[in-house]
Amino acid sequence: MHNACKHTWRVSAYHDGELPPQARIDFEAHLRECAGCARELKRLRKISELLRGAPIPDLPAQVLAQTRECISVARDYSVFKMARILTAAAAAILVVCGGWLWDISGESYMPLQASGWEQAAVQLRVETSTGDFQQIAQWIVEDLSMENGND
Amino acid sequence: MHPTDAELMRDAGRGDEAACRELVDRHAPNLYRLAYSLVNNACDAEDVLQETFAGAFGQAGRFQERSAVKTWLSQILVRQAAKCHRSRKRHSMTHLDWASESTRWRPVGKPPGCAQTQSDTRVDVLAVLQTLPPAHREIVVLREMQGMSYEEIAAVLEVPCGTVESRLFRARLELKERLKDYLP
Numbered sequence: 001m002h003n004a005c006k007h008t009w010r011v012s013a014y015h016d017g018e019l020p021p022q023a024r025i026d027f028e029a030h031l032r033e034c035a036g037c038a039r040e041l042k043r044l045r046k047i048s049e050l051l052r053g054a055p056i057p058d059l060p061a062q063v064l065a066q067t068r069e070c071i072s073v074a075r076d077y078s079v080f081k082m083a084r085i086l087t088a089a090a091a092a093i094l095v096v097c098g099g100w101l102w103d104i105s106g107e108s109y110m111p112l113q114a115s116g117w118e119q120a121a122v123q124l125r126v127e128t129s130t131g132d133f134q135q136i137a138q139w140i141v142e143d144l145s146m147e148n149g150n151d
Numbered sequence: 152m153h154p155t156d157a158e159l160m161r162d163a164g165r166g167d168e169a170a171c172r173e174l175v176d177r178h179a180p181n182l183y184r185l186a187y188s189l190v191n192n193a194c195d196a197e198d199v200l201q202e203t204f205a206g207a208f209g210q211a212g213r214f215q216e217r218s219a220v221k222t223w224l225s226q227i228l229v230r231q232a233a234k235c236h237r238s239r240k241r242h243s244m245t246h247l248d249w250a251s252e253s254t255r256w257r258p259v260g261k262p263p264g265c266a267q268t269q270s271d272t273r274v275d276v277l278a279v280l281q282t283l284p285p286a287h288r289e290i291v292v293l294r295e296m297q298g299m300s301y302e303e304i305a306a307v308l309e310v311p312c313g314t315v316e317s318r319l320f321r322a323r324l325e326l327k328e329r330l331k332d333y334l335p
Contacts, residue, residue, distance in 0.1 A: 012316070012320045012323055013301075013316055013320075016294065016319075018300070018301050039335070042335050043327055044323060046333070046334050046335060047295075047323065047326055047327065047330060047334070048295055050276045050330065051276055051280075051291070051295040051296060052296065053276075054188070054276050054296070055277075056184045056188055056296065057187060057193065058180065058183075059179055059180045059183035059184070060193075063183065063197050063200070064175070064176075064179055066197070066201070067175055067179055067201050067204060068172050068175050068176075070201045070204065070205060071168065071171045071172065071175065071204060071205070071208055072168060
């Protein structure tokens with residue numbers, strides 16, 4: 001039968017000794033007059049008795065020994081796991097740096113655009129006539145003038 | 152002079168295995184009883200206990216002494232037990248298991264007129280505990296079997312004290328219904 005008293009919610013806290021001092025005094029006065037709450041309290045005490053009497057086994061010695069052993073294994077595993085993580089991080093950094101270095105080294109081999117007289121000088125043959133040398137000299141002068149800002 | 156739990160946990164965080172073993176020796180017996188109460192079998196209780204310590208020492212550096220070591224270990228254990236239940240629920244459901252929460256619970260106990268022995272009563276109580284919803288089971292075990300105060304329970308479950316009080320009240324309503332054959 002459900003206790004319809006409006007104070008029934010306090011029975012649980014009273015049973016656990018968790019009511020503040022004045023509230024406990026007030027509730028004890030109420031218990032003397034309320035059969036419903038008194039019956040409720042009796043039931044809670046019986047429930048506690050049943051639960052506290054439940055056959056919970058003690059920790060077996062073997063389980064204790066295994067638990068101590070597990071600590072060492074768990075700690076070794078966590079150190080190993082950390083080593084794996086750090087190694088993977090180092091490998092990732094190496095790959096990224098390697099890729100970056102490969103990328104910038106490729107750019108340094110791109111040839112600069114040579115000026116006209118330089119290209120001609122490279123292609124110059126021994127049999128070239130005096131006219132060609134004059135043309136090359138003119139190019140050199142023009143190129144130097146451009147560098148000095150005299151256009 | 153014996154080091155305190157907090158000092159041992161600090162040393163454990165620095166890799167001191169002797170400190171870890173000392174903490175196991177101090178707390179394992181009580182934690183095993185808590186685990187057994189929550190999972191109701193020795194095999195799972197053992198696993199939960201070992202996972203608890205492995206997890207605790209793995210995170211020893213994060214223990215900030217805002218609560219007692221016992222409270223912190225209990226917190227970890229309750230979470231491990233909940234994980235064990237979820238895993239067990241996924242893998243097997245027999246009529247001996249609690250199977251699910253209150254909706255599918257069958258009353259335990261012998262028919263009226265049949266003598267109830269002391270050992271029958273004890274078995275029934277443990278089985279009944281397993282039929283409670285996880286939140287109710289945890290709070291009943293922490294209060295009735297571990298003898299924790301509302302404040303300690305609130306710290307373990309990380310809920311306000313008011314929630315502990317109301318949750319315990321509702322858990323006891325369920326227990327009253329399921330154990331009515333044994334109550335005055």
